[in-house]
Amino acid sequence: MTWNEGPLLGFDLETTGVNPRSDLPVQVALIRWEPYGSGYRNVFVVDPGCEVPSGAEAVHGISTQKARQEVARSARPRQSCTRRSARHKRTACRSWP
Numbered sequence: 001m002t003w004n005e006g007p008l009l010g011f012d013l014e015t016t017g018v019n020p021r022s023d024l025p026v027q028v029a030l031i032r033w034e035p036y037g038s039g040y041r042n043v044f045v046v047d048p049g050c051e052v053p054s055g056a057e058a059v060h061g062i063s064t065q066k067a068r069q070e071v072a073r074s075a076r077p078r079q080s081c082t083r084r085s086a087r088h089k090r091t092a093c094r095s096w097p
Contacts, residue, residue: 008033014060016052024048026062045070 010031017023028044045067052064 005035007035007039014056014062016048016050016056023056024050026052026056026060026067047071 010029010033012029012031013025014027015023015025025046026048028046029042031041032039045062047067050064052062052067057063
């Protein structure tokens with residue numbers, strides 16, 4: 001089997017900036033692709049615990065307020081999907097089949 005015949009996992013982050021040592025995630029996406037059409041896509045919106053700079057917001061469209069609202073809205077009805085990040089901020093999860 002070659003690499004393109006098996007399952008693939010895509011990973012993407014939207015962050016508060018471009019420095020991998022100091023900037024924090026705002027959104028995490030995991031996309032699994034299977035060769036015969038099955039797979040899944042999970043998108044997690046994260047409250048970074050700080051203000052999202054306007055430059056980062058211009059790139060990904062997620063403001064501080066939007067991140068906090070999404071986390072609060074998603075955490076209530078789907079407690080099983082709520083997780084804690086390393087910094088003890090709430091993380092919201094949306095899943096699509």
